[in-house]
Amino acid sequence: MIRVLLADDQALVRGALASMLRLEPDLEVVAELGDGTEVLPAARRTAPDVALLDVQMPGRDGLAVAAELRHALPSCRVIICTTFSRPGYLSRAMSAGAAGYVVKDSRPEQLVNAIRRVHAGLRFVDPALAAESLASGASPLTDREADVLRAAAEGGTVADIARTVGLSEGTVRNHLSSAIGKTQARTRAEAARIAETNGWL
Template sequence: MTSNDRVITVLLADDENLIRSALASMLSLEADLEIIAEAADGTEALAKARALKPDVAVLDLQMPGLDGVELAELLAREVPDCRTIIVTSHARPGYLKRALAVGARGFLPKTATGATLADVIRRVADGGRYVDPDLAADAISAGDSPLTPREADVLEAAADGAPLEEVARRVSLAAGTTRNYLSSAVTKLGARNRFDACTIARQRGWI
């Protein structure tokens, strides 16, 4: 890298400390990438992005508070020069479509290599886009999900029949809010109950 080359500033947001630290260490080896902030949840990431205005924010899909898609939507409005990339270990087709709709510029699985992520950061910083080909194919074949990201999260958390209070704990929401999300998901899917809703959503690749 020469003195005239651009250094891309990056914010990392992931509630799994080990994964976030590993990503930070890996990306810091790239001469043209600078990790200027890390965040353990969506709310913290939003505050740091507002203050530091990174070039690129790499966001975990599932985080407490604001999830990656919700955060990408807010950043598109409030920090428009910060481009967003979402990484996930739960690649639901519905999330991909929602992420792209709200302005995310990249979407890839956590199984991607460090070199791939670094290249995607560069591409997105230069104004391009990147969607993992396998995730894109799955999204096309699955059709459009009527569920919001939160409804999908809550429905998946309830799939094993856990009590409402346990489901609420898993998704970091109040019990009443969790019940409302489940009820909405059941209604949207035309299901008999939450278990039927889980079956329908899984068959269609939405959770």
């Protein structure tokens, strides 16, 4: 049996996924969670072979949880299962240690196939997203530029952003200017929106 942990903040989606997976003779759902902070304790308790994680969850997002699982329970393989078919998210998921990436509008058999492949030590990435990711390339933003844009997306002045990220106002202005240029945006708000849409933040 392949032991599967599910984490998705939408109860209906989580329940539907669990019901679907329980129809498979070789899959056992050992935990269903709605908050990212619950995943690691539940994984330690239930010892899943595969963790199926949404990207956006309260507490801790799926990408952060994937990195935690990689370090704490390296035998547990991670698949990101999300509505966000963004190349940037795919790249960040793989960097965090995920072995698979499936979008929620995939066919059920594709998700089941992904679980089996990942459990066997292979990788699985939604084919359309993989092609799009290759075409668009990696994020052009440095880590610091991404941090500054994340803070800028919350609003506030340059001084507010500088306090949030722990940089001088001049350095923040430089990072904002660079990020605006790299995203071909007109304003920092537009740059943040473009970066978010591409999954770079």
